[in-house]
Amino acid sequence: MxxxxxxxxxxxxxxxxxxxxxxxxxxxxxxxxxxxxxxxxxxxxxxxxxxxxxxxxxxxxxxxxxxxxxxxxxxxxxxxxxxxxxxxxxxxxxxxxxxxxxxxxxxxxxxxxxxxxxxxxxxxxxxxxxxxxxxxxxxxxxxxxxxxxxxxxxxxxxxxxxxxxxxxxxxxxxxxxxALPEALAQALAAEGGWDYLVGVEHLFVLGRGLVYPAALEAALKLKETAGLHAEGLSLAEFLHGPQALLEEGFPVLALVQKDEALEASLRVLEGLKAKGAHLLVLSPEPDALALAHDPLRLPVASAPELTPLLLLQAFYPMAEALARARGLDPDRPRHLAKVTRTR
Missing domain, CATH: 3.40.50.10490 (Glucose-6-phosphate isomerase like protein; domain 1)
Known part of the structure; x- marks a missing residue:
């Protein structure tokens, strides 16, 4: 079920x-x-x-x-x-x-x-x-x-x-x-797999510009549902220190779309791949997917302001499947409740 x-x-x-x-x-x-x-x-x-x-x-x-x-x-x-x-x-x-x-x-x-x-x-x-x-x-x-x-x-x-x-x-x-509702429905057909993440414990989730909030959301969901220590960062901020943690095979999930940040994002991803990072790229853009060890292809794009929603729409079922593959119940994250009340 x-x-x-x-x-x-x-x-x-x-x-x-x-x-x-x-x-x-x-x-x-x-x-x-x-x-x-x-x-x-x-x-x-x-x-x-x-x-x-x-x-x-x-x-x-x-x-x-x-x-x-x-x-x-x-x-x-x-x-x-x-x-x-x-x-x-x-x-x-x-x-x-x-x-x-x-x-x-x-x-x-x-x-x-x-x-x-x-x-x-x-x-x-x-x-x-x-x-x-x-x-x-x-x-x-x-x-x-x-x-x-x-x-x-x-x-x-x-x-x-x-x-x-x-x-x-x-x-x-x-x-x-x-056209957004239909595009969201199409995004559910994103292609790719998470096999590489089944046995890891840490990863970075990166995005730039309009996609950065989606990267933070993806990292949070991987913590909540898949039990992964996922750190969400801006691609730009990642270069200001966190990349020092990279070693051969360290997983990096990048969310990429075609907008004013695309060229800068591609350059950073090329550099991370050269440093040994294992790149998983969720994107509709062929140039970004070509850099990935594990391409996660978004089958549809929209205006730059809306494509972050499509990336998340594709991501959520992938995260749910990864949680199950890691033996976890995505509906019942440990220590969490639906409503959190803070002051």
Missing amino acids: ASWMRREAEEAPGVVERLLRENEGEVRGLAAFLKRRPPALVLTVARGSSDHAALYAKYLLEARRRWPVLSLAPSVLTLYRARLLLPYPALLLAYSQSGESPDVVETVRAYREAGVLTLALVNREESPLAQAAEVVLPLYAGEEKAVAATKSVLAMMAATAQLLAHLEEGLALREALL
Whole structure:
């Protein structure tokens, strides 16, 4: 029987299709407001996988809108009782599957009281987070039974991309979003295997630019489900020290797409291969796959802003299969629960 993790990952195309349809009016109105009154600073607050969706928002909004984005440390407010002095207007994006973590809820409540426009991207519309925020974009992911979140993460990223699409003047991204559910379904047919990782204990997961948040998410899932010590890093940051750990055969999983970071990424991968790294490359790009010892071919690509979602859609079933191959239950990671409440 398929695990909940796999089944929920396979539900993502339908979730995203509904989300894009149901939130269209709200997102259009919010984008029009933000274009009239652009934020001097965007804040994000999230934990775990949701924070990877928040980092994806940082890359989108900084690279495409040139809006500065700051990730809040909730403990600054909840433990040190300090609230930042902000330029106005400001926008706070809160990402959560459950909407129940007290530190995220308290942060949203405090900054809303201070006059910040607060937007919750959350799966549970009746959650404390949804009640605390001024604007809510539901994820429509339904119940997630697997501890490791999949469809809700992709929904958060899709909702962020939808907002960007309505902030942009052109129609290219909006048109790409129309094809996103079908592209996600095609991504489930990614080709390749994880045999090399069945017997290892450590690896690096690398990405650059818009793909970096997906690399962090992939590393977290390999920790949670496959029991691997997977460290997610930027391809650029990897050169500033961590590559010293490389030795012959050390596994490196790279997520690569065709955008402004492609040429730099290929050069780094060539160097890592020369240093003895065993490269696993998940990508739709032939030049990247040609460098891999184990190519993991993504059968479809989209706009650069959306291909990170396709990479994760392909990755989740692969990670689930690797967990099983390592004798683990991907639905029941050790020491973890579905909802984590921190302050």
